Amino acid sequence: MLRKNKISSAEKGAYISIVAYLFLAALKLTIGHYGNSQGLWADGLNNSTDIIASIAVLVGLKISKRPPDDDHLYGHMRAETIASLVAAFIMVSVGLQVIIGAVQSFIRPDQETPGMLTAYTALFSALFMLGVYLYNIRLSKRINSAAIHAVAQDNKSDSLVSIGAFIGIIGTKFGLGWLDSVAALAVGLIICRTAWSIFRDASHTLTDGFDEALLQEINETIASGDRVKATSDIKARMHGNEIFLEATVHVDPQLTVIEGHDITEEIENTLQEKHHIKHAIIHVEPHFITNKN
Incomplete structure (x- = not known):
């Protein structure tokens, strides 16, 4: 409406x-x-x-x-x-x-x-x-x-x-x-x-071109989430005047499915408030730290 x-x-x-x-x-x-x-x-x-x-x-x-x-x-x-x-x-x-x-x-x-x-x-x-x-x-x-x-x-x-x-x-x-x-x-x-x-x-x-500076700003917003360890595979395109966004966030692998879902909802709400993005698909992946000697 x-x-x-x-x-x-x-x-x-x-x-x-x-x-x-x-x-x-x-x-x-x-x-x-x-x-x-x-x-x-x-x-x-x-x-x-x-x-x-x-x-x-x-x-x-x-x-x-x-x-x-x-x-x-x-x-x-x-x-x-x-x-x-x-x-x-x-x-x-x-x-x-x-x-x-x-x-x-x-x-x-x-x-x-x-x-x-x-x-x-x-x-x-x-x-x-x-x-x-x-x-x-x-x-x-x-x-x-x-x-x-x-x-x-x-x-x-x-x-x-x-x-x-x-x-x-x-x-x-x-x-x-x-x-x-x-x-x-x-x-x-x-x-x-x-x-x-x-x-x-x-x-x-x-042709699905998108402002690189704006995409970087959006990525920084997603990465600033409290429980987000890292981000990857972020991409966006314009559909009329609306932004359609997809991104992967890496979180603690010990979190439950419900907790992972809560993180995506928090990110989606933040994107809508800060960047007016109403169409965002956030994928959750486990974050593993590799120790190198």
Whole structure:
């Protein structure tokens, strides 16, 4: 129930981002087109990809709420990660389109100077997305959601992109007509870089990659148990936003089965409290000390 409540809160953050991106994409594409700003138009396309990415996250969150079934015994939590891959492919295609358009604008001789309305729109958009970012980053910390944290980081990058578009438009007012096209090129590169980052993280997770530093920290937590003599064979992987962990602990061979079971429960409770790990399989092995002369 607690996980479903967290996912519902995460869905709210995704919905807010979708509505914000719909509004800003329509605003920027319209004013960017009629105001002759390549940078603002590219920023509007960027927000269009953000709509798709946010919808992908939302769909992934909804699928991840489904309980385990006959052919998904571990549940559906990896749907979020798969949705991120889909969003990354869409984003890179739009990013390349923006880059091509920016390059073409360099060789277009009849490009008009953007109107000041486009600059005001870019500045307003930057402040608007900054507000959305602050909401989502606080939400992600409150519910410990990696998905919404990623959405928040995307919100922040969009705010920075709009600031870049604003600077490019203002530059044209000082005779630097090429600066607006440079801003569009920068937006395209940022879109592709964000897409690569999402693809890299998602593929790393889907291939059971895990943070080595975090794994070492978890190992130290397990080893700190009062009756744990040693640890071995510790491994972990991400399943959606949840950590699935396996580890072997070596204990006094004279302990009873019940005492060994109590040790595993103590470790599992500690892992949940300290690292929010709810899925841990702890194996118990006898610890033998070999004396060497």
